[in-house]
Amino acid sequence: MSAKAVRNPSAVAAAVYLGVSFLAAAAFAVLATLKGETSWPSRVIGAAWVFLLTTIVLMPVVIPWVRNRAEGR
Secondary structure, eight states, rough: OOOOHHHOHHHHHHHHHHHHHHHHHHHHHHHHHHHSSSHHHHHHHHHHHHHHHHHHHHHHHHHHHHHHHHTTT
16 A cells, blocks of 8 residues: 555645644734734734634635645546
């Protein structure tokens, strides 16, 4: 059995969109910290909001893309 057949496309897709969402939230937190005009709770809530919205947007895009790549299309 090949390594490609063992991987679950749904798990790979989840890792991709959650990873990108985390990076977007981290970038937001870093940029908000560098700007320095907001409080820490505002930065954390903003980063959580960015993570949530990015996850919602990326889910329907990444899942079919990963499935098609896994099937060889």
